[in-house]
Amino acid sequence: MTEVKHVNLFQRLFPSVISGILLGVIGAVAAAWLVAIWAPENYDAQVAAGYTAWALFFFIGIGAFNGVARWGIARRDATPTEELYLAGKDQGLWRYFRYTTDHKVVGMQYLATVLVMFFLGSMGAFMIRLEQSQPGAIFLNPSTYNTIVGMHGILMIAATIVMISGPFGNFVLPIMIGARDMAFPRLNALSYWLLFAAIPIFFSTLAFGGFPTGWTGYAPLAVQELTPGMDAYCFTIILFAISTTVAALNIVTTVLVFRARGMTWGRLPIFVWGVLFSVVLGLTAFPSFLMSQVMVVMDRVFQTSFFVASFGGSNWLYEHMFWFMGHPEVYVIALPAMAVAAEVTSVFARKPVFGYRMTIGSLAGISVLSVLVWGHHLYTSGSTAALNGPYMLDTELISIPTGVFFLGIIGTLWRGKIWMTVPLLFVAGMLVNFVVGGVTGIYLADLPTDEILHGGMFVTAHFHFTLVGSMVFGFFAGFYYWFPKMLGRRLNPALGRFHFWLFEIGFLGTFLALFYAGLQGEPRWSANVAPAYAVPNLIASLFAILIAASVFILVYNVVITLLRGERAIANEWGARTLEWMVPTPVPLENFEHLPEVKGLPYDYSPSSPNTDAIPVMVPATPHDYQPPESLKNDGGGGTIQETPLEN
Amino acid sequence: MGTALEQMHEIDPHTRAVRARAGVLMLILSDALSVVAIMAAGGYLSALNTLNQYRLPKEHPPAFWPGLLLSIVLLLSGLAYYGWARSMLRSRADERRFFLWLAFLLMVLVLAGQIWIGVTLGYEQPFDAYVSLVLLFTWYSAIHFLLAVVIGLLVLGRALRGRMAGALYLVTTSGYWWYYTVVASLVMWVFITLLR
Numbered sequence: 001m002t003e004v005k006h007v008n009l010f011q012r013l014f015p016s017v018i019s020g021i022l023l024g025v026i027g028a029v030a031a032a033w034l035v036a037i038w039a040p041e042n043y044d045a046q047v048a049a050g051y052t053a054w055a056l057f058f059f060i061g062i063g064a065f066n067g068v069a070r071w072g073i074a075r076r077d078a079t080p081t082e083e084l085y086l087a088g089k090d091q092g093l094w095r096y097f098r099y100t101t102d103h104k105v106v107g108m109q110y111l112a113t114v115l116v117m118f119f120l121g122s123m124g125a126f127m128i129r130l131e132q133s134q135p136g137a138i139f140l141n142p143s144t145y146n147t148i149v150g151m152h153g154i155l156m157i158a159a160t161i162v163m164i165s166g167p168f169g170n171f172v173l174p175i176m177i178g179a180r181d182m183a184f185p186r187l188n189a190l191s192y193w194l195l196f197a198a199i200p201i202f203f204s205t206l207a208f209g210g211f212p213t214g215w216t217g218y219a220p221l222a223v224q225e226l227t228p229g230m231d232a233y234c235f236t237i238i239l240f241a242i243s244t245t246v247a248a249l250n251i252v253t254t255v256l257v258f259r260a261r262g263m264t265w266g267r268l269p270i271f272v273w274g275v276l277f278s279v280v281l282g283l284t285a286f287p288s289f290l291m292s293q294v295m296v297v298m299d300r301v302f303q304t305s306f307f308v309a310s311f312g313g314s315n316w317l318y319e320h321m322f323w324f325m326g327h328p329e330v331y332v333i334a335l336p337a338m339a340v341a342a343e344v345t346s347v348f349a350r351k352p353v354f355g356y357r358m359t360i361g362s363l364a365g366i367s368v369l370s371v372l373v374w375g376h377h378l379y380t381s382g383s384t385a386a387l388n389g390p391y392m393l394d395t396e397l398i399s400i401p402t403g404v405f406f407l408g409i410i411g412t413l414w415r416g417k418i419w420m421t422v423p424l425l426f427v428a429g430m431l432v433n434f435v436v437g438g439v440t441g442i443y444l445a446d447l448p449t450d451e452i453l454h455g456g457m458f459v460t461a462h463f464h465f466t467l468v469g470s471m472v473f474g475f476f477a478g479f480y481y482w483f484p485k486m487l488g489r490r491l492n493p494a495l496g497r498f499h500f501w502l503f504e505i506g507f508l509g510t511f512l513a514l515f516y517a518g519l520q521g522e523p524r525w526s527a528n529v530a531p532a533y534a535v536p537n538l539i540a541s542l543f544a545i546l547i548a549a550s551v552f553i554l555v556y557n558v559v560i561t562l563l564r565g566e567r568a569i570a571n572e573w574g575a576r577t578l579e580w581m582v583p584t585p586v587p588l589e590n591f592e593h594l595p596e597v598k599g600l601p602y603d604y605s606p607s608s609p610n611t612d613a614i615p616v617m618v619p620a621t622p623h624d625y626q627p628p629e630s631l632k633n634d635g636g637g638g639t640i641q642e643t644p645l646e647n
Numbered sequence: 648m649g650t651a652l653e654q655m656h657e658i659d660p661h662t663r664a665v666r667a668r669a670g671v672l673m674l675i676l677s678d679a680l681s682v683v684a685i686m687a688a689g690g691y692l693s694a695l696n697t698l699n700q701y702r703l704p705k706e707h708p709p710a711f712w713p714g715l716l717l718s719i720v721l722l723l724s725g726l727a728y729y730g731w732a733r734s735m736l737r738s739r740a741d742e743r744r745f746f747l748w749l750a751f752l753l754m755v756l757v758l759a760g761q762i763w764i765g766v767t768l769g770y771e772q773p774f775d776a777y778v779s780l781v782l783l784f785t786w787y788s789a790i791h792f793l794l795a796v797v798i799g800l801l802v803l804g805r806a807l808r809g810r811m812a813g814a815l816y817l818v819t820t821s822g823y824w825w826y827y828t829v830v831a832s833l834v835m836w837v838f839i840t841l842l843r
Contacts, residue, residue: 072801075808080657180656183666249673257666283673287681291688295783303772304779306688312701312776317688324684589656 015063017097027057044300047228051235058197063099067186101185107171109192117159124152133541135531145527146212153215163475164336169275175579178260180589183253194243198236205232219307219318223299234293241290248279262597274339277367282332289325323374331370337474341427344477347575348424349416352602359408365401395445422496426477429504433469458518461511484568495557499550506546513540576601664816671820675827689780702777717760724753725829735818751799758792784839788832795828
């Protein structure tokens with residue numbers, strides 16, 4: 001057994017997030033001050049210098065460069081003892097505030113961050129609904145309203161991009177493929193802390209006048225905006241894009257190189273496929289978005305003219321660069337959520353995924369087509385009409401693999417032994433919402449109807465149905481499904497159902513009302529509701545109260561479960577994938593001996609060769625599933641002495 | 648929690664090599680796409696020529712000869728790295744460290760030269776779209792060189808400590824990034840030289 005490195009209190013505190021923040025703030029203030037001496041009139045330059053220094057010094061302070069320096073300069077590589085310390089061994093909760101490399105710690109950090117982002121983003125949504133609950137200004141002026149809409153939008157988009165590949169892609173995926181850790185544990189920590197470093201930058205926009213562009217940050221408005229709040233948006237996106245790129249290359253390498261013996265491509269769980277396609281898509285789509293923000297910063301700080309028409313720039317350039325990422329980004333969000341749905345459905349229908357290869361093929365088809373459709377966001381921007389036909393066709397084509405995928409889920413449910421747990425309930429909600437989101441998308445994909453509907457509440461309702469109603473529901477399916485493995489406790493299922501029904505009813509009421517408002521002609525981006533649209537907006541705002549209530553139910557459920565929830569067993573749902581075969585809490589390197597995989601993880605037949613491994617875990621009928629006493633107490637099926645947060 | 652599972656397992660050398668190769672290639676793919684994105688942006692702005700203001704008559708292209716000289720030095724840096732990597736892989740010993748030093752010093756020279764080119768471009772604010780592109784390509788190349796210098800420093804440090812011979816895959820994978828820096832920067836230089 002590897003000896004654990006012992007450290008004193010000072011070594012525990014430095015490096016950590018505390019030293020990172022301290023050094024980052026000092027660096028940011030010093031850099032902004034120095035630039036202010038050199039260019040006193042250029043506030044954008046001062047803010048940009050501050051943000052750059054914050055990121056650089058934060059990473060020095062948290063110890064991100066220690067491993068790099070050791071790699072190149074030290075006389076030897078880190079010893080196993082030092083690696084163990086870096087992985088957070090015996091550091092309790094403090095390891096979540098350090099540059100810890102264990103993939104499960106990083107997964108938990110992502111999960112906590114995503115939940116906080118969702119909470120803050122949804123608070124922004126309630127402010128929007130409150131402001132729009134009746135005609136005229138209530139408590140926000142138009143500028144503040146625009147900033148809140150933009151902050152809500154980009155916060156939620158960022159949260160949904162990482163909501164599955166961050167928490168579950170880090171915690172669950174390596175175990176699912178039979179790996180001991182991610183391919184690059186230090187890069188794994190880097191990807192999370194880059195996201196963390198972007199958050200203070202993002203919220204600092206409130207101190208610098210906000211940004212009026214909405215989540216898209218459209219130029220030339222982004223360039224013309226006089227307050228430095230827009231710089232916060234640009235730097236947030238730049239850090240976020242680097243974070244997702246680092247995470248993507250890590251996940252892809254992990255799946256390519258660290259699969260267990262026998263884990264062939266044809267035996268990979270659907271979830272792994274979904275995350276893999278998603279991050280590859282992100283890896284190809286995000287560079288153009290990153291460069292678009294670099295160009296905006298250059299336009300603002302150095303007076304270049306990429307997007308200034310009077311000096312030969314063009315807003316179309318921004319639109320192309322943004323939407324080249326912006327549309328695939330929807331599928332970066334969607335693919336893992338859809339894969340979670342397929343995974344959860346198979347477990348709770350006690351049936352193999354219907355058409356495994358067909359399902360993977362459909363995910364691949366969506367990935368390829370999604371990078372060819374960005375032009376449909378420019379239908380009404382005045383670009384050449386010759387492009388409209390091909391973009392319409394491409395966009396329509398995506399509905400084929402998407403339909404095939406959902407056919408696979410229906411096929412999995414068909415004649416299955418349905419165990420209606422909270423995760424499956426969220427999958428059911430996802431199916432219902434996706435039908436509405438998908439069908440309304442066709443109207444926006446077709447130019448004749450898009451000419452009428454674009455820029456209106458119809459669009460708002462459509463993308464909320466796809467992103468929230470479908471993908472966030474997919475996230476919650478995964479959240480309720482993997483929570484017992486990640487936290488070692490069972491969420492209260494009654495509160496889970498309550499959360500689902502409040503969310504689903506509130507969601508349908510809110511956004512169906514906004515569909516109606518959109519069909520009546522209500523535009524987006526209007527702080528004040530016109531009297532003609534007062535009724536649907538009031539209905540939407542009233543139903544939003546249910547969504548708010550569902551958020552608090554979720555928070556209550558999580559808090560109460562962490563404080564005094566029932567302890568979970570190793571294989572809580574009797575599932576077949578590898579993450580359920582390791583003890584709970586999951587040991588530091590997951591497996592004592594790396595597993596050898598003999599088949600797909602979806603065989604629930606009694607004659608399955610895998611059944612011997614977990615003979616009592618798979619009930620004949622899911623309704624009478626009762627974990628045996630032996631598994632609740634001993635260490636054979638699962639070690640349940642403490643929660644993963646405490647070990 | 649103190650179970651027997653709580654120990655660090657060594658990763659076998661082959662897996663380490665494949666992992667490093669895959670990671671660097673992925674990084675190159677991502678960066679190459681960002682280079683493609685700005686090249687596409689340049690071509691697009693040039694073709695649009697918005698309000699005939701894309702490039703004002705007074706704006707000159709970046710000086711050709713310094714750029715060419717820098718490209719030759721860059722190429723030599725790549726060749727020097729190749730010479731070192733080849734000797735390392737053949738003899739499995741650090742016999743021709745001179746080549747590594749040469750590759751590194753040439754890259755430092757290229758970085759210094761690129762910064763000099765950047766600060767002496769001689770354009771005046773506000774910059775039109777063409778000049779904006781020249782500035783972007785110039786400084787983006789400089790960032791690539793800076794990254795290559797940092798990597799060169801780390802590789803050199805490791806080699807001086809005698810820690811390269813046991814991990815030859817690092818020579819190869821660091822080389823991927825080195826060669827990519829050379830190729831990407833040459834492509835960007837040719838592009839900006841030809842851009843009208």
